[in-house]
Amino acid sequence: MSKTKISNPQSLKFARVPHPSPLAADKRAALLKNPGFGRVFTDHMVTVRYHESQGWHDARIEPRAPIPMDPAAAVLHYAQEIFEGLKAYRTADGGATLFRPEQNARRFQQSAERLAMPELPESVFLEACDLLVSTDREWIPDGDGSLYLRPFMFANEIFLGVKPSSDYLFMVIASSVGAYFKTDAPAVSVWVSPDYTRAAPGGTGAAKCGGNYAASLLAQAEATKHGCDQVVFLDAVDRRWVEELGGMNIFFVFDDGSMVTPPLGGTILPGITRSSLLTLAKDKGIAVREERYSIQQWKADAVSGRLREAFACGTAAVVTPIGTVRAPDGEFTIGNGGSGARTEELKSVLVGIQRGRTADPHGWIHRVF
Structure with missing residues (x-):
């Protein structure tokens, strides 16, 4: 049985925190010429908090920054952590698409269930991904590149003891990427x-x-x-x-x-x-x-x-x-x-x-x- 507090996901509104100094367009363009894989990150990130007494709350998109963390945070000791990976693609008309993101949302829920974590509503997962792609749209490379999204969740309760955490943080970050394998070989x-x-x-x-x-x-x-x-x-x-x-x-x-x-x-x-x-x-x-x-x-x-x-x-x-x-x-x-x-x-x-x-x-x- 899921330990997620039942709430109406439609009531969860994402606050928008402006970035005070997004990367300049010329510097971004230089990075996108050859981004590699998983090393070039966009300006923003999405965060949503969970506590067993409140359910999902405090949703926001904000400037990408380090995460303040207590050394007793449960994830550091008992490894309650899950993640997903999906890509945003630039279309010929200048738009952007995701490929089957609802499947990532459902697998994220299944992973959460296996690790005794709260299940994030599918609608919140999708809105978080859409919001980050829309906000950082200029980071989607042209050609064969894509914007790799990394939704993840970890246990954030300050407690040393082997039990499911009561506190979690869900986040989405994005990375402009090229090919995964660094080889010119045909296979x-x-x-x-x-x-x-x-x-x-x-x-x-x-x-x-x-x-x-x-x-x-x-x-x-x-x-x-x-x-x-x-x-x-x-x-x-x-x-x-x-x-x-x-x-x-x-x-x-x-x-x-x-x-x-x-x-x-x-x-x-x-x-x-x-x-x-x-x-x-x-x-x-x-x-x-x-x-x-x-x-x-x-x-x-x-x-x-x-x-x-x-x-x-x-x-x-x-x-x-x-x-x-x-x-x-x-x-x-x-x-x-x-x-x-x-x-x-x-x-x-x-x-x-x-x-x-x-x-x-x-x-x-x-x-x-």
Whole structure:
């Protein structure tokens, strides 16, 4: 049962605090020429507070600034923290859109429930994102860039004790971004972690919480040491079944045109890009199976040629081909080591919808302005 205090989200009004000195246009333009990923931040942020005695309150958009925090804040000791990631895209007519933001809002609620946190109303989540995009619209890059939104919530009660916090802060910040992977290679390489797992049955694998990513960092460092761009995690029970990468889902494409992706079951994050690609593939008559796929079968199918393509997908990575797989017992190449026709086809359709270049048959686009 949710611990959220029931209130009317329509009564929550966002106060607007003017920025006294927003970044000058010429300096902003210089940053947007090559923003990288996650290092260039906009002028503003959104904050909404929660207390179990008041519910959601004190909503505002204000200048981006450090967060005052007590050293006994619960998040620093017991890691009650969740987040989301979604992008705003500039349209040809100068407007801006979000892609399926209601799905991010619902996943945020599911993550909150798993970590015993209050559930933010979907309408408040959407209004917060819209307000930040509208306010910082000049920070949306042109071309293939986008404005990456990071909604997050953390426990803010000043208390040392293992219990759900009574006080929380929800925030949204935004970062102008380019490509996620810093490589010019036609495909990324991945390292199969022999020692570390991402999530176990009954754990927090399906929640988007910071602890999952902290637990992946050592394995990611191991991947980097072996010259790979990303780590691949196997299941925690049999250490056999492919689950997902360090921060994205995975698909496999076979010689008969069919596709496989690991099934959801509590240990894999239910990616919104993953869900969208499943729908788009079915629209095109592509047979897609959500079933377990072992690392041994992955290697055998790549060697035999049955497996033609593999790709990672997520909000940040979009659709990224996987070319090489390395493990302690050797490595193998998928297809020609680069991208493939199916990968590029699905990426083209997805990106076309996201950026308003093609029809949106499923009503996924959310117009901000």
